[in-house]
Amino acid sequence: MHCALLSGPDDFEGWRTAARGLALAGVGPADIVWQAGGDAPDLFGQDRPPATAETAGFAVPKAFVELAQMAILHREPERFALLYALLVALRERPGMMEDRADPLVRRVEGLAKAVRRDIHKMRAFVRFREMQDADGPRFVAWFEPEHHIVRANAGFFVRRFASMRWSILTPDISIHWDGETLSEGPGASASDAPAGDPIEDVWKGYYAAIFNPARLKTGAMLSEMPKKYWRNLPEAALIPELVAGAQAREAAMIAAPPTPPRIRPATRPGNAQGAWAALREEAVGCTRCPLYRDATRTVFGEGPVDAPLVFIGEQPGDQEDLAGRPFVGPAGQLFDRALEEAGIDRGRAYVTNAVKHFKHELRGKRRIHQTPETPEINACRWWLDQELGLVRPRIVVALGVTAARALLGKAVTISRTRGTAIALESGAEAWVTVHPSFLLRVPDEARKAEERARFVEDLRQVGQRLKALA
Numbered sequence: 001m002h003c004a005l006l007s008g009p010d011d012f013e014g015w016r017t018a019a020r021g022l023a024l025a026g027v028g029p030a031d032i033v034w035q036a037g038g039d040a041p042d043l044f045g046q047d048r049p050p051a052t053a054e055t056a057g058f059a060v061p062k063a064f065v066e067l068a069q070m071a072i073l074h075r076e077p078e079r080f081a082l083l084y085a086l087l088v089a090l091r092e093r094p095g096m097m098e099d100r101a102d103p104l105v106r107r108v109e110g111l112a113k114a115v116r117r118d119i120h121k122m123r124a125f126v127r128f129r130e131m132q133d134a135d136g137p138r139f140v141a142w143f144e145p146e147h148h149i150v151r152a153n154a155g156f157f158v159r160r161f162a163s164m165r166w167s168i169l170t171p172d173i174s175i176h177w178d179g180e181t182l183s184e185g186p187g188a189s190a191s192d193a194p195a196g197d198p199i200e201d202v203w204k205g206y207y208a209a210i211f212n213p214a215r216l217k218t219g220a221m222l223s224e225m226p227k228k229y230w231r232n233l234p235e236a237a238l239i240p241e242l243v244a245g246a247q248a249r250e251a252a253m254i255a256a257p258p259t260p261p262r263i264r265p266a267t268r269p270g271n272a273q274g275a276w277a278a279l280r281e282e283a284v285g286c287t288r289c290p291l292y293r294d295a296t297r298t299v300f301g302e303g304p305v306d307a308p309l310v311f312i313g314e315q316p317g318d319q320e321d322l323a324g325r326p327f328v329g330p331a332g333q334l335f336d337r338a339l340e341e342a343g344i345d346r347g348r349a350y351v352t353n354a355v356k357h358f359k360h361e362l363r364g365k366r367r368i369h370q371t372p373e374t375p376e377i378n379a380c381r382w383w384l385d386q387e388l389g390l391v392r393p394r395i396v397v398a399l400g401v402t403a404a405r406a407l408l409g410k411a412v413t414i415s416r417t418r419g420t421a422i423a424l425e426s427g428a429e430a431w432v433t434v435h436p437s438f439l440l441r442v443p444d445e446a447r448k449a450e451e452r453a454r455f456v457e458d459l460r461q462v463g464q465r466l467k468a469l470a
């Protein structure tokens with residue numbers, strides 16, 4: 001029996017070195033005891049082979065390494081052994097990683113998927129409270145991850161809150177950033193983190209401002225913000241109140257005279273809503289392109305799954321990234337007003353983006369928007385295709401060049417394409433217009449008003465076309 005010692009529960013490099021040496025020595029998975037954190041039993045000999053030239057030549061597919069780096073962070077005690085069994089099997093069957101039906105590959109993928117979700121939850125649900133220490137303000141958050149993700153996630157928080165001094169306390173480990181250096185400390189308990197303080201008001205005010213009861217989907221909201229995390233979120237205190245308000249409004253709507261018939265009867269399979277919810281859930285852990293690394297979360301589309309009209313924007317902005325919903329920031333507000341003027345009810349349209357993660361660069365404290373590149377648009381196209389396949393709209397409106405490229409698969413010039421319908425393979429019509437944030441950037445007031453009126457006119461034309469197609 002061999003005992004492989006790892007320095008901690010997330011020690012991927014230690015596992016890799018030990019696994020390489022053991023595999024090269026022909027040791028079978030059943031003959032190894034994996035010990036994380038140095039609490040090894042003394043009954044066994046200990047193996048921690050150095051990365052020698054011999055072991056360094058051990059080649060495994062990149063897909064395995066990426067998967068193993070995630071899966072190893074799972075709390076499943078068997079994970080080291082499962083990964084080792086997969087590593088050994090891969091030496092026999094190098095193409096095994098492509099075999100999605102293989103039970104071992106599936107099992108390890110399941111672990112990795114759960115870890116990815118946990119990583120995203122931590123990014124979305126950590127909330128800092130402000131306190132003072134000898135060096136000034138420090139922001140402290142308490143979080144309970146399901147898996148060993150804290151070290152793996154530290155880089156994200158350093159990039160995201162580079163200029164703040166902060167600590168994230170968790171039951172297993174705490175991490176601290178002083179503006180220059182990241183350090184680690186022992187685990188903590190919830191009572192070690194400060195309770196309420198002014199930063200909560202910022203979150204609460206922000207959350208209430210972006211909360212639109214007309215678009216409330218309690219189910220989606222709860223899955224976005226699982227109850228387990230509510231107690232850490234200052235804005236969660238508002239949820240019962242906001243939900244109650246929305247439900248009262250909904251009741252009033254039901255009691256009100258019926259609205260005009262739907263523009264298009266729902267002809268899609270009855271489980272489209274369920275399929276959409278599953279898709280949205282899957283997108284939470286999307287790693288199809290590197291943009292997920294710096295974004296807070298995936299911002300998926302929203303709206304009725306049988307909407308006859310779909311709007312596609314470019315990508316979430318700073319506020320959308322925080323709120324987890326498309327078009328809620330300044331461009332979204334302009335868009336809402338323009339839709340209203342054009343007589344289009346946003347609540348009856350499905351609104352999404354070509355790219356589902358916020359691409360930006362940090363300049364000091366500010367996150368500055370960056371236009372997504374073609375590979376990012378192409379990587380995200382998979383989600384857009386799924387959304388369009390489920391919603392099956394009559395009309396899809398591309399807002400700006402990025403959306404047009406994603407929808408039409410090629411670069412287009414807005415001035416040459418706007419105002420005419422383009423037939424899509426699905427049978428739907430594509431219309432192209434400017435992006436609302438273009439209107440925000442026009443410096444000259446007179447021209448801004450002109451461009452805005454043109455935008456509203458484009459939307460009005462789409463609304464009329466939709467009526468004609470009904």
Ligand code: URA
Nearest residue numbers: 313314315316326327
């Ligand atoms: N711009 C976009 O394209 N989409 C959003 O969701 C917000 C701003």
